[in-house]
Amino acid sequence: LKIVNDTAKKISIPLTVGGGVRSLEDINKLLSNGADKVSINTAAVLDKQLVKESSEKFGSQCIVVAVDAKKINENKWEIFTHGGRKSTGKDVIKFVLKMEEMGAGEILLTSMDRDGTKKGYDLDLTKKVSAAVNIPVIASGGVGSLEHLYQGLKIGKASAALAASIFHYGEHSIQEAKQYLASKGIPVRI
Numbered sequence: 001l002k003i004v005n006d007t008a009k010k011i012s013i014p015l016t017v018g019g020g021v022r023s024l025e026d027i028n029k030l031l032s033n034g035a036d037k038v039s040i041n042t043a044a045v046l047d048k049q050l051v052k053e054s055s056e057k058f059g060s061q062c063i064v065v066a067v068d069a070k071k072i073n074e075n076k077w078e079i080f081t082h083g084g085r086k087s088t089g090k091d092v093i094k095f096v097l098k099m100e101e102m103g104a105g106e107i108l109l110t111s112m113d114r115d116g117t118k119k120g121y122d123l124d125l126t127k128k129v130s131a132a133v134n135i136p137v138i139a140s141g142g143v144g145s146l147e148h149l150y151q152g153l154k155i156g157k158a159s160a161a162l163a164a165s166i167f168h169y170g171e172h173s174i175q176e177a178k179q180y181l182a183s184k185g186i187p188v189r190i
Helices: 002-010 024-032 042-046 048-058 092-102 123-132 146-154 174-183
Strands: 016-018 037-040 063-073 076-081 086-091 106-111 137-140
Touching (some): 016 063, 024 037, 024 048, 042 076, 048 063, 048 092, 063 092, 106 123
Parallel strands (some): 037 063, 063 106, 106 137
C-alpha cells in the first residue's frame, strides 16, 4: 500500500493496481491509497459476485477485470488463473460478457500464448472480445514493436494497448509510441 500511495503522489496519470485483490476491503485499501482503478483477476473467476459488489460500492469505472486467455482451438479461448497456470474450463467470450453484466468497467485482456513473445497481440482474440462487450478492452500480451500497438487498436479494435518490454528495456519511449500512433491516425494525448 505504501508503494501505491507513494506512486499516486508522484504521477499525474490514472493508476490501476492489481495483484492479490480478493475482497471489498482490498479494493477499498487500494482506492484509499491513491489507486484510480483496481484490477481483479483470479478472484473474479472464483467469485463473480465480487465484481458485482465492488462495482456497486465503488463504481464500475474503478473495476477492471483482468482476463488471462489461452487458445484451445481455432476459435476458442479459455480463461486461466494464477498467472496463467491454472485452467478453468471457462470460455473467454462467455466470461467477459458475464463480467460486463456484473458491472466491470473495463477488461484487461492478456493473451497468455503471446505474452512475452514480442510477436504481437492475438488480434483474433482481441477483436472477438472487443466486439462482444460494450466496455473498453485493453489489449495485452506480445508487443514487440510500435506497429503491434497500432494493430491492437486498429485491427484488434481494442480501446487501449498495454506494452511492457519495449518500454522497460528502452527499445522505445512512451513518447515515441504516442507519436507513432498519432502518425497512423490513432487519437492519443501527446
